[in-house]
Amino acid sequence: MASQRFEPASGTRDFLADDLRVRNHVFDVIRGVFERYGFEPLQTPAFERIETLTGKYGDEGDKLIFKILRRGEHEASGEADLALRYDMTVPLARVVAAYGSQLPAPYKRYAMGPVWRADRPGKGRFREFAQCDVDVVGSASPLADAEVVSAVATALDALGVSDFRVLVNSRRALSGLLEVYGVPAEVGGGVLITLDKLDKLSPEAVARELIDVRQLEAATAERLVADVVADDSVDRMRASLKDSEEGRAGLTEIDRLVTLAGPSVGTERITFTPSLVRGLDYYTGVIFEVVAAGMPGSIASGGRYDHLISALGGPDVPACGGSLGVERIIGLMESGAAAVKSLDVAIAAMAEESDTSVMEFANQLRGIGLRTEIYLGASRKLARQLKWAADRRARFALIYGEREQESGTVTVRDMESGEQHAVPAGELAARLQGWCAAPR
Amino acid sequence: MASQRFEPASGTRDFLADDLRVRNHVFDVIRGVFERYGFEPLQTPAFERIETLTGKYGDEGDKLIFKILRRGEHEASGEADLALRYDMTVPLARVVAAYGSQLPAPYKRYAMGPVWRADRPGKGRFREFAQCDVDVVGSASPLADAEVVSAVATALDALGVSDFRVLVNSRRALSGLLEVYGVPAEVGGGVLITLDKLDKLSPEAVARELIDVRQLEAATAERLVADVVADDSVDRMRASLKDSEEGRAGLTEIDRLVTLAGPSVGTERITFTPSLVRGLDYYTGVIFEVVAAGMPGSIASGGRYDHLISALGGPDVPACGGSLGVERIIGLMESGAAAVKSLDVAIAAMAEESDTSVMEFANQLRGIGLRTEIYLGASRKLARQLKWAADRRARFALIYGEREQESGTVTVRDMESGEQHAVPAGELAARLQGWCAAPR
Numbered sequence: 047m048a049s050q051r052f053e054p055a056s057g058t059r060d061f062l063a064d065d066l067r068v069r070n071h072v073f074d075v076i077r078g079v080f081e082r083y084g085f086e087p088l089q090t091p092a093f094e095r096i097e098t099l100t101g102k103y104g105d106e107g108d109k110l111i112f113k114i115l116r117r118g119e120h121e122a123s124g125e126a127d128l129a130l131r132y133d134m135t136v137p138l139a140r141v142v143a144a145y146g147s148q149l150p151a152p153y154k155r156y157a158m159g160p161v162w163r164a165d166r167p168g169k170g171r172f173r174e175f176a177q178c179d180v181d182v183v184g185s186a187s188p189l190a191d192a193e194v195v196s197a198v199a200t201a202l203d204a205l206g207v208s209d210f211r212v213l214v215n216s217r218r219a220l221s222g223l224l225e226v227y228g229v230p231a232e233v234g235g236g237v238l239i240t241l242d243k244l245d246k247l248s249p250e251a252v253a254r255e256l257i258d259v260r261q262l263e264a265a266t267a268e269r270l271v272a273d274v275v276a277d278d279s280v281d282r283m284r285a286s287l288k289d290s291e292e293g294r295a296g297l298t299e300i301d302r303l304v305t306l307a308g309p310s311v312g313t314e315r316i317t318f319t320p321s322l323v324r325g326l327d328y329y330t331g332v333i334f335e336v337v338a339a340g341m342p343g344s345i346a347s348g349g350r351y352d353h354l355i356s357a358l359g360g361p362d363v364p365a366c367g368g369s370l371g372v373e374r375i376i377g378l379m380e381s382g383a384a385a386v387k388s389l390d391v392a393i394a395a396m397a398e399e400s401d402t403s404v405m406e407f408a409n410q411l412r413g414i415g416l417r418t419e420i421y422l423g424a425s426r427k428l429a430r431q432l433k434w435a436a437d438r439r440a441r442f443a444l445i446y447g448e449r450e451q452e453s454g455t456v457t458v459r460d461m462e463s464g465e466q467h468a469v470p471a472g473e474l475a476a477r478l479q480g481w482c483a484a485p486r
Numbered sequence: 487m488a489s490q491r492f493e494p495a496s497g498t499r500d501f502l503a504d505d506l507r508v509r510n511h512v513f514d515v516i517r518g519v520f521e522r523y524g525f526e527p528l529q530t531p532a533f534e535r536i537e538t539l540t541g542k543y544g545d546e547g548d549k550l551i552f553k554i555l556r557r558g559e560h561e562a563s564g565e566a567d568l569a570l571r572y573d574m575t576v577p578l579a580r581v582v583a584a585y586g587s588q589l590p591a592p593y594k595r596y597a598m599g600p601v602w603r604a605d606r607p608g609k610g611r612f613r614e615f616a617q618c619d620v621d622v623v624g625s626a627s628p629l630a631d632a633e634v635v636s637a638v639a640t641a642l643d644a645l646g647v648s649d650f651r652v653l654v655n656s657r658r659a660l661s662g663l664l665e666v667y668g669v670p671a672e673v674g675g676g677v678l679i680t681l682d683k684l685d686k687l688s689p690e691a692v693a694r695e696l697i698d699v700r701q702l703e704a705a706t707a708e709r710l711v712a713d714v715v716a717d718d719s720v721d722r723m724r725a726s727l728k729d730s731e732e733g734r735a736g737l738t739e740i741d742r743l744v745t746l747a748g749p750s751v752g753t754e755r756i757t758f759t760p761s762l763v764r765g766l767d768y769y770t771g772v773i774f775e776v777v778a779a780g781m782p783g784s785i786a787s788g789g790r791y792d793h794l795i796s797a798l799g800g801p802d803v804p805a806c807g808g809s810l811g812v813e814r815i816i817g818l819m820e821s822g823a824a825a826v827k828s829l830d831v832a833i834a835a836m837a838e839e840s841d842t843s844v845m846e847f848a849n850q851l852r853g854i855g856l857r858t859e860i861y862l863g864a865s866r867k868l869a870r871q872l873k874w875a876a877d878r879r880a881r882f883a884l885i886y887g888e889r890e891q892e893s894g895t896v897t898v899r900d901m902e903s904g905e906q907h908a909v910p911a912g913e914l915a916a917r918l919q920g921w922c923a924a925p926r
Contacts, residue, residue: 052584052799055568058531060581062589066527082852084829084859084878087506091498091614092532092570092600093552112533115553115566117604124564126555128495130532141500144492149502150878152862160532164557174531185862189841193860196845200852306841310849359492389524401629401746405636409750412522412640419524420633422592422625438524438590 057165057173069176072205072376073158076178079201080156083193085180088155090137092162093128100129102136102358110163112173130162134179135367139358142183146361152184154193158372170377181367183355188299191332191350191366192306198336198346198368199311207378209339212311213319216300217329217349219283222293223320226286227270229262235327236260241274242323245343249275274321283320303332328354331366338378345371345378390416390482392440392461394431396447403446403471407456410475416482435461441482444474462486497605497613509616512645512816513598516618519641520596523633525620528595530577532602533568540569542576542798550603552613570602574619575807579798582623586801592624594633598812610817621807623795628739631772631790631806632746638776638786638808639751647818649779652751653759656740657769657789659723662733663760666726667710669702675767676700681714682763685783689715714761723760743772768794771806778818785811785818830856830922832880832901834871836887843886843911847896850915856922875901881922884914902926 054060061069077087093114100108113126120127131137134157142153158178165171180197182190195212202210224234240255247255249271256267273282287293300318308316324333324347331350338345348368356362391411395404404420411418419438421431428445435443445457455468458478469477494500501509517527533554540548553566560567571577574597582593598618605611620637622630635652642650664674680695687695689711696707713722727733740758748756764773764787771790778785788808796802831851835844844860851858859878861871868885875883885897885906895908898918909917 052580054531054580055533055535058533060531060584061527061529062581062585063526063528063595066529069529070527079852082855082857084857086503087501087510088503089501089506089509091494091500092602093495093498093614095495109558112557112568113555113561114570115555115564117552118549121553122564124555124562128552130554140492140494141502144500145502151874154859154862155503162532174533182862186864187835187862189835189845189860190862192845193848193862196849306845309842309846395627395629402749405629405632405746406749408633409636412519415522417522417524419594420629422594422622422627422630422633424626434591 055173057167057171059172059174068379069376072372072379073176073178075204076158076201076370076372077156079204080180080197083154083180083197083200085154085156085197086150088138088141088157089159090131090134090141090157092160093130094137094140096126096129098129098140098359099132099136103132107132110165112162112164131160132163133161134159134177134369135181135354136358138179138181138183139355139360142355142363143360152182152190154180154182156180170373172373176372176376178370178372179367180370181365183365184363185366186352186364188302188306191299191303194348194366194368195303195307195316195334196310198348198370199307199315201370202336202346202375205375205379207338207345207375210315210336210345212307212316213322213335213337214300214303214316214332215319215322215324215334216296216332218292218331219287219296219300219320220323222287222290222296223270223283225290225292227266229266229270233260233262237262237270238323238327239325241271241321242325244271244275244321244323279320280318283318299332303334324349328357334368341374341378343371343374345374347371388417388439389419389435389441391418391442391444391478392435392438393418393420393444394428394435394446395421396426396428396431396445400446400451403451407444407446407471407474411478414475414479416478432459435459441486442478495613497607497611499612499614508819509816512812512819513616513618515644516598516641516810516812517596519644520620520637523594523620523637523640525594525596525637526590528578528581528597529599530571530574530581530597532600533570534577534580536566536569538569538580538799539572539576543572547572550605552602552604571600572603573601574599574617574809575621575794576798578619578621578623579795579800582795582803583800592622592630594620594622596620610813612813616812616816618810618812619807620810621805623805624803625806626792626804628742628746631739631743634788634806634808635743635747635756635774636750638788638810639747639755641810642776642786642815645815645819647778647785647815650755650776650785652747652756653762653775653777654740654743654756654772655759655762655764655774656736656772658732658771659727659736659740659760660763662727662730662736663710663723665730665732667706669706669710673700673702677702677710678763678767679765681711681761682765684711684715684761684763719760720758723758739772743774764789768797774808781814781818783811783814785814787811828857828879829859829875829881831858831882831884831918832875832878833858833860833884834868834875834886835861836866836868836871836885840886840891843891847884847886847911847914851918854915854919856918872899881926882918 112130114128116125116127160174161177237260253267253271256262328351329349330352333349335344336346350366352364355365408418443459458469459466552570554568556565556567600614601617677700693707693711696702697704768791769789770792773789775784776786790806792804795805848858883899898909899906
């Protein structure tokens, strides 16, 4: 690897061709799906005025914001006036506030691109990483929630990541649950944060935290945890929640989402999951998480967050959305899914006198869409140039030396078999088009 | 427009759907052309370690670099340790130094993306703007220069910007010219900077500056300017340069580039232009600029810069490249070239009972690639929903009310003509596929 001096800054990555093509493929596929759903693309600047970002992500979040020093005479002040985008949601709130009536109502938008967080870099954790969000701002309809879940699931299918399950719950069902179990309102948020650890900690450890940290009575804590993780937890929840108005409302919205999104997601892949909590306290309605076979954590998540846009500085409008964990998904793809793009044709450049013809051949082949390169090195030796063609993983090499010039042909070499054909120069493009169209 | 509080930071822009689609279209077309030429994509991080950038762009450039404040306990120092990318060339030099033998030789790469400069914002001048570079690192071959010029011209053609001319000169021809006119070597660079103003100032003003600022003798200055701008300047130059070895070498490389790139660029669109200087002093060989009819300045430019990569911290390798003025090109496109993408089908949601069917119709239509939206508003009134369909510029609207449910049909309304058809639900996808395929 490179000497440290030439490495990218800590927590960032250079993407060379093979990796970048995989990334771009993932973004292109997602874009195609979201466009079919009628979501509109949005791109906001890499940086915002600092006051747009600070105070929106909590104290811990604020510390992770990259701040940009003032410039010119103000640089010496050591103050910052701008900051790098930390997520896609605060810029969305700003855009909704800024363009209001110019936007379609509701505003269905997707945003894909890098965000920056000054986290400690680690395995799979970067300071520059891509986010991919899809949101509906301005609709309270259950159809909007279903559209988001359906779009996310369709994108995963289109990417070939099909062995997943969509877990669904509702913030209102969780509130109802707390009510039914007699959890005081003031500790409810904390109890949910603790319950959210059930995917990492044992039920016993979670119950212990509910008792020690959240001050629940031992019997309540143990019964709550047992009910949430039981094999028949769905039945238990349905029975419990019937006693709470909020709980019944939660069940209704869960059922509605599963019914509406079921056919497109696949009914066997979407399920009410009482243990799903999602720590973030801005959710107000249905919540979901997508888990993939054999992977810890989730590859997508989201829900309804009816007051978040106003909390972030925008107008008070209902909204829901989802986020695809694109970096994790790209990680899944790299194990072979997207084909490395190699060269169709490598053209040898045998002598200065024939360079014009060589450019001409390249023009013709590029004109019919073939990925074509000309040898640009110093050597005029054929063996050296064929080695280059092999290094470039070219499918065919063209040789146009003295013999070929005399006979008006071009030698086409199949780089895999080593077979060579003398093709009349005038038929070159047509012949190569046919050969390159054949499966490799 | 928005209150200032919600505007993007000074010198940056929000791209809403229509503008963003034009931008993405331009990038996609350019990417397609560069890939056919065998250039490989490269993406480097938005920020670099500050020492990678400072001192590379001259004093004026250094002032325009956005610097990122250190974090945590170091924030109070007011010092910066990172800085936003200022161009694509310094990161290229770092990548060539870092990955050396892992890269193809020569390394043909393209890079497209935002760069950031703390320039005073103004009409058409932004603090966040896209650059699009194509370079060949590690080849001294004239074929490499020709490939760059050809790729740039092909990209412009592919974008429909075809009324352009490629102006060609050579840094060695210009050196020869200075030699022939007896300009002392130590003022040569300054003289070229002054000559570069011939596209903005009158010949008299340029001659005046050569005398007053560059200290040339009046006769030399006037003769030099007259020769460079004369109608028969090409003939004059060819005659003058014959007396200089450097000048002859320059003529040879100009002729070679015009010969090699001529067929793909179009011989009538590429010409030796003695008045072309290109101010940047890192060029060492051929230089080029692309000018478009009716536009001041250039829309692309480049040349050979054999020692720049090492000056920027990379190895000492020959290199050449070009840059497309994508922001200017996008500006040309916005006047109508790329079509605004509108909706194929807008589906009304008439009643809760039929929402599941409505989702089902949407799935089917998206499955065959049609851009489809469901009404997500609160109203169940048809008139309100048809107004929404019109606002969304939908081509067809689907209505599935009580009457349709009873007869097993869906009403398809042509939003332009207002004509309506009752289509059996089972034939919906096939019928709409046919109708949407017809030209609008």
